[in-house]
Amino acid sequence: SRSINLAVIPGDGIGQEVVAEGLKVLSAVLPQDVKLETKDFDFGARRYHATGETLTDADLDALKQHDAILLGAIGDPSVPSGVLERGFLLKLRFAFDHHVNLRPSKLLPGVDTPLKGEPAIDFVVVREGTEGPYTGNGGTIRKGTEHEVATEVSVNTAFGVERVVRDAFARAQARPRKKLTLVHKNNVLTFAGHLWTNIFTKVAAEFPEVTTDYIHVDAATIYLVTDPARFDVIVTDNLFGDIITDLAAAVSGGIGVAASGNINPSGEFPSMFEPVHGSAPDIAGQGKADPTATVLSVALLLRHLGYESEAARIEEAVSADLAERTGKPARSTAEIGDALAVRVAG
Amino acid sequence: SRSINLAVIPGDGIGQEVVAEGLKVLSAVLPQDVKLETKDFDFGARRYHATGETLTDADLDALKQHDAILLGAIGDPSVPSGVLERGFLLKLRFAFDHHVNLRPSKLLPGVDTPLKGEPAIDFVVVREGTEGPYTGNGGTIRKGTEHEVATEVSVNTAFGVERVVRDAFARAQARPRKKLTLVHKNNVLTFAGHLWTNIFTKVAAEFPEVTTDYIHVDAATIYLVTDPARFDVIVTDNLFGDIITDLAAAVSGGIGVAASGNINPSGEFPSMFEPVHGSAPDIAGQGKADPTATVLSVALLLRHLGYESEAARIEEAVSADLAERTGKPARSTAEIGDALAVRVAG
């Protein structure tokens, strides 16, 4: 009999609330014969304040025993900027080699966008997750003086770039439009730019059916608001991916519906799935958070584990739910979760 | 009697056409007693192909003899990516220490935006121009092999950050709303992030009337499409500034109307003014390019040289011209320039 052994990290702020709904929908969608086991982990601001710990080696060992990880949100204003980001979120992505950061953007019917017209938005960003300016490489000299110098080093390797470019080509190949856009800034960041561009060109030769193009990251932000329909699959560096996926979420319905996967395609380490939004402490504990992004992250999780039809059922349920929202009074976090659970079970 | 000794760099593609209109409007707006002298420089793709040169020391000496520089656009697909950008555009910004890269965004009446509603967009981005990931620091080892490693080093100094932060505070102080937003990614780029954040906080104490806030660059792209009216003055790093100013241009009327100044506030070197758009080789030579961004760059140039009322006259002329465009047939580059010249003279 099949089983899913899931590590659950509710985290801070609205994380608890949205994860509860994600699990509700997950339980409802799974066939009877699939045994779901979950284990909660208390990472985040509370644990940091209580123990000073963000993510220990023992934590990593414990997480590693699972098939996948579902995360709500990590971050709280009581913790200095960077501590939980570098000490937990990025540490986990690096430790588990989550080099494919998958962020789909689809403007679903009934969902509001800040853009005029009804642009046909349906693309996925494959963001590199373990290199670039995120490595923590760099440092500071003469800190706090008028002669301070701070550096940040973007590290890019052929190994790291090729595997994510290859993953993106395979995803583009599997989609109807078969189009892949490289986003970088190769006219200024010429060292990293040449590496990315050369590998992109080399791998392209193995995927003759995939149409390719290249856009500078600054121009990409223009297209994301003037012609988002031009994109099918985008592959890009860690920092550029961070920036353009927030913009992509904003134009395709907002971060309330933006899901993401931090994927280790080899399966050597569990992959982690999380909404793109943060912990939103201002609305935490009030039942106001929209759990849709978490529920869609559960769909990505199921697809990653091979439960394609269950993933599709969740996505259809979300589409149907969103299509019926217009003009209705706002529902609570749990009401949205309940409605989605009913739909996927039905 | 007064005089302006202007270096003119038409450059590539539509650069020639738009600069001609910029100069037309400049001549028309200047009072009789101001003597305008211009000298053309042939930088860009043609010179590069003919001589292999992009910008020599002798060129820099010659440019330095001028009060300011007006640039059309540099760049052509026949030149490998990075050659003219690093060899000319960035070389000039660094050589002339253009550390204040000024990019105003204002959605003028009658101008179309991809955003719903009629957002009240009126802000200015002060982008640092001589540091960050633009320094060219970094390199490649094992080039072309499967073990290639390419690095890009973002260099940030207290000296460089403080002067641009101070400039931005002074600009915010001089505006009615007196609000300054720092955009960075201090939760991930913690070395540079701490430097920027600490200096921002320190300088803020000297400007008690200025309201401040901080936004991560990824979130800033969301606000630029969902609530651009929240911004008054933004100060940010070179790369983040590059990215968000293209997005800012897109939401406030497009790069057809986006002007910029590469400013050396000390006056030790001439400042350079240029439209944000590129050389657009696809429409070059057809009289189709909109010279408005160049004309608005001329206004920034005049303001920088102390001709405030002339700068304002140009901006009013552009506003009036844009307000009357809706529903009219498209005009040629020269027709728009003529119309603006008539307005500023009138």
Ligand SMILES: CC(C)[C@H](C(=O)O)[C@@H](O)C(=O)O
């Ligand atoms: C919180 C932060 C470390 C993170 C990132 O920059 O990757 C977030 O913005 C994201 O996009 O997942």
Ligand SMILES: CC(C)[C@H](C(=O)O)[C@@H](O)C(=O)O
């Ligand atoms: C052409 C390029 C070097 C330049 C930059 O990245 O600064 C351009 O994008 C700009 O914004 O002026």
